[in-house]
Amino acid sequence: MAARSAEPVRVGLLGCGNVGAAFVSLVDAEVEAITARTGIHLDIVKVAVRDPGRRRAEGISTEQLAGRLTTDGAAVVDDPEVAVVVELIGGVEPARTLVRAALAAGKPVITANKELMAAHGAELLAAADEAGVDLLFEASVAGAIPLVRLLKESLAGERILRLTGIVNGTTNYVLTRMSEDGLGYAEAVGEAQSLGYAEADPTADVEGYDAAAKAAILAGIAFDADVVASDVHREGITAIGASDIGFAHRLGYEVKLVAVVESENGAVSARVHPAMLAREHPLASVRGPFNAVFVEGEAAGELMVYGRGAGGRPTASAVLGDVLEAAHHLSEKTTARSARRRRVRLRPISELSTQYYLSLDVVDRPGVLAAVASVFGEHHVSIRSMEQVGLGAEARLVFITHTAREADLQATIAELAGLDSVERIGCVLRVIGQEPPAGEPA
Amino acid sequence: MAARSAEPVRVGLLGCGNVGAAFVSLVDAEVEAITARTGIHLDIVKVAVRDPGRRRAEGISTEQLAGRLTTDGAAVVDDPEVAVVVELIGGVEPARTLVRAALAAGKPVITANKELMAAHGAELLAAADEAGVDLLFEASVAGAIPLVRLLKESLAGERILRLTGIVNGTTNYVLTRMSEDGLGYAEAVGEAQSLGYAEADPTADVEGYDAAAKAAILAGIAFDADVVASDVHREGITAIGASDIGFAHRLGYEVKLVAVVESENGAVSARVHPAMLAREHPLASVRGPFNAVFVEGEAAGELMVYGRGAGGRPTASAVLGDVLEAAHHLSEKTTARSARRRRVRLRPISELSTQYYLSLDVVDRPGVLAAVASVFGEHHVSIRSMEQVGLGAEARLVFITHTAREADLQATIAELAGLDSVERIGCVLRVIGQEPPAGEPA
Numbered sequence: 062m063a064a065r066s067a068e069p070v071r072v073g074l075l076g077c078g079n080v081g082a083a084f085v086s087l088v089d090a091e092v093e094a095i096t097a098r099t100g101i102h103l104d105i106v107k108v109a110v111r112d113p114g115r116r117r118a119e120g121i122s123t124e125q126l127a128g129r130l131t132t133d134g135a136a137v138v139d140d141p142e143v144a145v146v147v148e149l150i151g152g153v154e155p156a157r158t159l160v161r162a163a164l165a166a167g168k169p170v171i172t173a174n175k176e177l178m179a180a181h182g183a184e185l186l187a188a189a190d191e192a193g194v195d196l197l198f199e200a201s202v203a204g205a206i207p208l209v210r211l212l213k214e215s216l217a218g219e220r221i222l223r224l225t226g227i228v229n230g231t232t233n234y235v236l237t238r239m240s241e242d243g244l245g246y247a248e249a250v251g252e253a254q255s256l257g258y259a260e261a262d263p264t265a266d267v268e269g270y271d272a273a274a275k276a277a278i279l280a281g282i283a284f285d286a287d288v289v290a291s292d293v294h295r296e297g298i299t300a301i302g303a304s305d306i307g308f309a310h311r312l313g314y315e316v317k318l319v320a321v322v323e324s325e326n327g328a329v330s331a332r333v334h335p336a337m338l339a340r341e342h343p344l345a346s347v348r349g350p351f352n353a354v355f356v357e358g359e360a361a362g363e364l365m366v367y368g369r370g371a372g373g374r375p376t377a378s379a380v381l382g383d384v385l386e387a388a389h390h391l392s393e394k395t396t397a398r399s400a401r402r403r404r405v406r407l408r409p410i411s412e413l414s415t416q417y418y419l420s421l422d423v424v425d426r427p428g429v430l431a432a433v434a435s436v437f438g439e440h441h442v443s444i445r446s447m448e449q450v451g452l453g454a455e456a457r458l459v460f461i462t463h464t465a466r467e468a469d470l471q472a473t474i475a476e477l478a479g480l481d482s483v484e485r486i487g488c489v490l491r492v493i494g495q496e497p498p499a500g501e502p503a
Numbered sequence: 504m505a506a507r508s509a510e511p512v513r514v515g516l517l518g519c520g521n522v523g524a525a526f527v528s529l530v531d532a533e534v535e536a537i538t539a540r541t542g543i544h545l546d547i548v549k550v551a552v553r554d555p556g557r558r559r560a561e562g563i564s565t566e567q568l569a570g571r572l573t574t575d576g577a578a579v580v581d582d583p584e585v586a587v588v589v590e591l592i593g594g595v596e597p598a599r600t601l602v603r604a605a606l607a608a609g610k611p612v613i614t615a616n617k618e619l620m621a622a623h624g625a626e627l628l629a630a631a632d633e634a635g636v637d638l639l640f641e642a643s644v645a646g647a648i649p650l651v652r653l654l655k656e657s658l659a660g661e662r663i664l665r666l667t668g669i670v671n672g673t674t675n676y677v678l679t680r681m682s683e684d685g686l687g688y689a690e691a692v693g694e695a696q697s698l699g700y701a702e703a704d705p706t707a708d709v710e711g712y713d714a715a716a717k718a719a720i721l722a723g724i725a726f727d728a729d730v731v732a733s734d735v736h737r738e739g740i741t742a743i744g745a746s747d748i749g750f751a752h753r754l755g756y757e758v759k760l761v762a763v764v765e766s767e768n769g770a771v772s773a774r775v776h777p778a779m780l781a782r783e784h785p786l787a788s789v790r791g792p793f794n795a796v797f798v799e800g801e802a803a804g805e806l807m808v809y810g811r812g813a814g815g816r817p818t819a820s821a822v823l824g825d826v827l828e829a830a831h832h833l834s835e836k837t838t839a840r841s842a843r844r845r846r847v848r849l850r851p852i853s854e855l856s857t858q859y860y861l862s863l864d865v866v867d868r869p870g871v872l873a874a875v876a877s878v879f880g881e882h883h884v885s886i887r888s889m890e891q892v893g894l895g896a897e898a899r900l901v902f903i904t905h906t907a908r909e910a911d912l913q914a915t916i917a918e919l920a921g922l923d924s925v926e927r928i929g930c931v932l933r934v935i936g937q938e939p940p941a942g943e944p945a
Binding site: 083087088091094095098099100199205206207210211214215216217218219220285341343345346347348351353358360361362363364365366367368369372374375377378379381382384385386389393394395398399 | 652656788
């Protein structure tokens with residue numbers, strides 16, 4: 062039952078950037094509606110910021126924050142009036158120290174901090190468990206999309222096989238523009254920068270670092286696995302050209318950057334790489350800056366959740382959902398179910414078996430194809446289809462393989478790179494979906 | 504934290520059809536894994552069925568059920584050993600009486616019963632609230648798709664604007680086959696019947712009764728509104744022809760049967776009807792028997808959840824998630840948050856404003872188009888685009904309107920039906936999506 066006490070639940074906020082300002086704006090504007098709906102009256106009593114004079118997002122004025130602002134995060138955590146701590150600072154420190162202090166003081170913590178949860182999730186969840194309080198982090202991965210609740214509650218009894226996610230809006234925007242409007246990679250990245258979807262230095266997005274941190278969090282919530290961002294195999298989208306996307310289209314595929322976590326015989330695989338997805342796959346139609354995570358469960362079958370993976374207000378909405386859960390638990394003297402992590406064996410990428418797409422630039426002279434094909438054969442990588450695209454004196458060869466071992470594919474690539482006739486190894490994409498039966502067109 | 508007691512949570516099951524057998528099979532097979540993951544040891548101790556001799560689905564043998572079977576549902580509910588009651592009988596009675604008895608005895612109830620929740624949801628939730636126990640019903644709408652938790656927990660602080668759902672797998676299968684493979688309506692329904700997706704009498708699906716019951720449940724979880732199935736405006740798919748789908752395709756739309764619930768100024772609209780969805784809309788790519796619900800929230804923006812809307816094992820997985828929540832709450836002496844319903848003003852369909860697609864069969868003679876167009880004009884319905892498809896002496900006219908009032912559109916249709924030159928009113932589809940700015944192609 063909802064807490065129907067008139068006593069407000071006093072919230073201390075750490076950080077007031079885009080998400081923090083949206084959270085203040087949302088709670089201040091909706092406080093009566095939220096109380097009417099949930100019986101919980103929220104009151105943000107303290108807001109710790111670095112620079113109290115700075116202009117805030119979401120039209121939050123200095124007057125609106127008057128009497129609530131401080132530069133001392135520890136004072137917010139220690140304030141006996143503060144019952145719930147919301148951490149929206151981002152980055153590892155001082156967030157980690159403040160979150161630990163709040164948990165040690167018996168205060169539930171809500172965080173949207175991807176870096177923190179990807180690096181120290183296991184440690185912080187154990188600290189919460191010991192203290193007997195909630196550490197809720199729905200907003201730390203894929204913004205407004207409710208993955209933690211889906212996996213820890215709705216699918217609590219389910220044997221999860223695999224999650225496949227589009228969890229980086231920037232790269233999905235870039236790939237969507239390349240796919241739908243024929244833009245080149247550099248042009249699409251430039252446009253994403255001018256729209257504010259990509260940073261001036263886009264490395265964290267296009268090289269897959271952001272997605273890898275999210276993959277680590279996904280492995281935690283899907284398998285209770287203590288996986289950190291640096292455990293995740295990571296490839297970005299910089300090698301993908303317009304011709305790769307055109308080839309994928311002709312075969313009925315879309316190219317997406319995916320984060321995949323799967324569990325098999327107790328070993329967990331966590332990886333980020335571009336992939337070819339059949340156009341009928343629900344993830345193939347996730348366009349622009351949207352995020353989605355596709356879940357495969359033993360009994361539930363296929364599920365997908367889709368929504369805004371970033372942005373102040375969507376992320377603030379997810380934070381608010383967690384704050385209301387923590388407030389309900391406080392009034393009921395209970396907590397969310399335990400989410401203790403355990404170390405697992407990480408399955409290296411070399412043990413993966415899948416189909417591959419590979420493009421090569423070669424010198425266009427007789428015998429090249431035979432030489433290339435024999436390298437595939439030597440490494441037991443069977444070619445399902447091949448196409449040659451002429452480029453004057455050079456040619457591009459594109460291959461799709463039958464299911465092969467990653468280690469064999471990498472050995473093939475290493476040997477191909479050493480051939481005189483191979484100018485450049487282009488793009489490697491893993492193909493997601495069932496291999497069609499022999500005789501059917503790819 | 505999870506209940507780590509060795510004491511099993513004893514479950515009484517009412518009904519052992521497809522979902523019930525899948526639930527028994529899932530719990531019996533996964534009991535150790537579930538205990539390891541959640542700390543909760545489930546034990547199904549009693550199973551009430553009508554005919555103990557009947558063969559069960561999912562390979563459940565009579566031996567497996569030995570000692571647990573009974574024909575007396577009330578005895579299961581009353582058994583002091585049974586701590587949690589799972590109702591999978593379906594239909595209103597005796598399910599309603601048994602659920603009320605269980606709640607009155609202070610036992611949490613998990614139900615997958617759509618008819619029951621669509622007809623008596625408000626009454627049963629109030630009874631659960633009074634008794635201070637859980638009544639959980641995630642599996643009663645859209646199978647494995649976690650809508651209750653999404654709306655009541657993740658979006659607890661969110662102002663929900665609208666849900667739009669594909670919640671009937673049979674009609675979605677039929678419309679997918681018509682759209683992708685050019686089948687006619689009757690042919691597609693026949694195929695759905697032979698695959699077991701449609702009943703011998705497909706009325707409940709194709710006339711929208713099943714989707715209307717789900718819409719009532721959706722209005723309850725989105726707006727705490729006491730809406731019953733008969734409150735829902737309902738139109739089916741029987742008037743949709745191959746030419747309507749072809750026309751929709753040429754304009755960039757897919758045709759889907761949707762359930763829509765929305766809230767505006769405290770009034771709730773609940774309706775089921777076929778609609779034209781722009782191909783870029785996330786619901787447009789929901790194919791075959793899959794279900795999905797698209798959620799629009801004030802702060803969270805657009806979200807979608809997608810998955811198996813029916814089937815024994817997916818539905819059993821949702822039931823299991825609820826059983827584990829109820830067991831956790833029992834051990835923590837708490838309950839889910841209150842979900843009391845309230846009566847709301849229902850907004851009649853006549854107050855709807857949207858764009859429309861309308862097809863008419865007319866006698867092909869001079870002046871017909873002028874006569875038809877003047878009827879639209881008299882009723883203030885502005886035509887955005889028109890196309891004439893010749894059919895010998897007859898012709899089909901298809902129209903897309905600008906945004907118009909439903910009452911005006913219905914008055915237009917009534918007057919058109921009375922024209923000598925109009926042979927037949929074909930299909931009416933509401934168009935979902937923004938109206939393009941003037942001058943842009945439809």
